[in-house]
Amino acid sequence: xxxxxxxxxxxGTTVFDTDQAARGYHLNQFxxxxxxxxxxERFKADEDAYLDEWPMTGEQKQAVRDRDYNRxxxxxxNIYFVAKVGATDGLNYVxxxxxxxENDAEAHAEMMIGGGxxxxxxxxxxxxxxxx
Amino acid sequence: MARITASVxxxxxxxxxxxxxxxxxxxxxxxPLFAGYGPARAWMAANTPxxxxxVFNDHANAFSLEMVPTFALxxxxxxxxxxxxxxxxxxxxxxxxxxxxxxxxxxxxREDFDLTLVxxxxxxxxxTVPLSxxxxxxxxWPCAVIPLVVNVVQYPVPSxxxxxxxxxxxxxxxxxxxxxxxxxxxxxxGMSHQLQGPRAGLINREWDNxxxxxxxxxxxxxAAVEHVEYVREAGSEGIELVMWxxxxxxxxxxxxxxxxxxxxxLYHVPASNTAVGQLILEDAPR
Numbered sequence: 469x470x471x472x473x474x475x476x477x478x479x480g481t482t483v484f485d486t487d488q489a490a491r492g493y494h495l496n497q498f499x500x501x502x503x504x505x506x507x508x509e510r511f512k513a514d515e516d517a518y519l520d521e522w523p524m525t526g527e528q529k530q531a532v533r534d535r536d537y538n539r540x541x542x543x544x545x546n547i548y549f550v551a552k553v554g555a556t557d558g559l560n561y562v563x564x565x566x567x568x569x570e571n572d573a574e575a576h577a578e579m580m581i582g583g584g585x586x587x588x589x590x591x592x593x594x595x596x597x598x599x600x
Numbered sequence: 601m602a603r604i605t606a607s608v609x610x611x612x613x614x615x616x617x618x619x620x621x622x623x624x625x626x627x628x629x630x631x632p633l634f635a636g637y638g639p640a641r642a643w644m645a646a647n648t649p650x651x652x653x654x655v656f657n658d659h660a661n662a663f664s665l666e667m668v669p670t671f672a673l674x675x676x677x678x679x680x681x682x683x684x685x686x687x688x689x690x691x692x693x694x695x696x697x698x699x700x701x702x703x704x705x706x707x708x709x710r711e712d713f714d715l716t717l718v719x720x721x722x723x724x725x726x727x728t729v730p731l732s733x734x735x736x737x738x739x740x741w742p743c744a745v746i747p748l749v750v751n752v753v754q755y756p757v758p759s760x761x762x763x764x765x766x767x768x769x770x771x772x773x774x775x776x777x778x779x780x781x782x783x784x785x786x787x788x789x790g791m792s793h794q795l796q797g798p799r800a801g802l803i804n805r806e807w808d809n810x811x812x813x814x815x816x817x818x819x820x821x822x823a824a825v826e827h828v829e830y831v832r833e834a835g836s837e838g839i840e841l842v843m844w845x846x847x848x849x850x851x852x853x854x855x856x857x858x859x860x861x862x863x864x865x866l867y868h869v870p871a872s873n874t875a876v877g878q879l880i881l882e883d884a885p886r
Contacts, residue, residue, distance in 0.1 A: 474826075474828040475755075475827070475828050475831050475832075478799075478828075478831060478832050479798075479799060480797045480798035480799030480800075481794065481796070481797050481799050481831065481836050482796065482797055482836075483755055483831060483836060484753060484754055484755060485754070485755040485756070486754065486755065486756075489665060489668075489754050493665055496660070496664070496665050497664060497665060497666075499660075500660055500664045500665075502685055503661065503682070503683055503684065503685055504683070505683070505687070508685070537796070538797060538798070541796050541797065546660065546753060546754070547795045547796040547837075548659040548660040548753060549660045549665075551685070551795075552660070552684070552685040555684065555685030555686050556685060560615070560618075560872075561614065561615065561795065561872055561873060562615075562872055562873060565795050565796070565800045565801070565873050566800070566801075568796060568797055568798060568800050569798055569799075569800050569801060570798065571801075576800075576801060579801055580801060580803070580869070580870040580872070580873060581629075581870065583803060583805065583869055583870075584792075584801050584802060584803025584869060584870060584873075584875070585794075585799065585800075585801040585802045585803065586802075586803075586804075587802060587804045587807070587832075587833055590799055590802060591832050591833070592832075
């Protein structure tokens with residue numbers, strides 16, 4: 469019997485469950501390696517060579533090269549792990565997080581100061597599908 | 601004997617620590633938040649415990665995906681601040697209390713909570729930011745700290761019910777420890793926030809404030825709330841709030857005693873991507 473996953477009904481949201489963790493294991497372990505200053509330097513010096521040290525899929529490596537955080541998360545990344553790629557780029561969490569949304573960092577920060585994204589219209593998948 | 605004196609609840613947003621580390625607390629963005637922290641710091645200065653059991657989650661710093669412990673208890677005499685990718689925070693090391701850790705492990709595991717015991721780990725912003733919020737920038741933290749690390753990153757994460765019951769077991773453990781110690785339990789994380797996907801930036805002021813109300817008056821009811829409600833209403837990272845239930849479980853009213861006294865409550869939006877909450881509950885006089 470398949471596991472029940474009620475959280476699949478929430479739009480614009482990926483819950484990092486054991487299936488995602490299995491898919492993204494090496495992607496996340498690669499990102500975690502960037503906690504060490506020496507590894508950050510090696511990654512910055514030659515991204516492709518550093519990525520090739522990890523048994524990640526080609527899609528995962530491309531998502532990292534593209535700094536496409538939504539794609540990294542779709543392919544099994546978890547935000548706390550993949551944010552270390554952004555940290556290595558010198559980005560803060562607002563810059564990393566906003567890159568996954570319709571807003572740039574400045575507009576995202578303004579939205580947060582204005583009270584953030586409302587839950588209204590953002591709770592269920594059908595609310596986004598109805599918007600087209 | 602040791603006693604629980606209070607529980608403290610606070611967000612642990614990394615940007616709050618960064619604001620302190622870089623001397624930005626009086627800038628317009630942060631000044632209202634730090635003004636709001638004033639009463640909590642004043643209370644803490646007058647009520648500093650001997651030991652804090654600090655409940656937080658690791659954010660991919662102490663634990664990689666090699667091992668994902670559901671509940672991990674620190675056993676060490678010392679924990680170093682982690683380098684999370686930006687360099688380690690310039691804050692003092694966290695000094696533990698190995699004897700009380702050992703007692704907690706014996707007592708709580710014998711009550712069927714299968715803790716992972718950790719002898720060596722760094723502590724990330726989940727632990728150091730609450731210390732900065734409550735104690736400011738001292739040369740050394742003014743009390744011992746026992747890290748109690750909860751997995752809220754990889755699902756399945758423990759239920760609110762399980763967290764509340766763990767807090768009750770922590771209270772029983774503390775009260776059976778012979779040394780004369782004042783102990784606080786801190787629950788950290790939250791409030792509403794979502795750091796990933798096109799829905800990132802979600803904040804739910806109404807839900808957060810109802811959560812604060814229920815933490816005070818109906819923790820058993822809150823413990824029955826399913827994870828999916830936290831995620832839907834308070835964002836994917838809002839699930840951190842289940843950790844507040846560990847601290848709440850340690851209060852006397854859930855062990856047949858009197859209700860706690862609310863001495864401080866704060867709600868502020870935003871710090872970075874997150875809604876900030878803070879609550880201090882003093883335990884009922886015995």
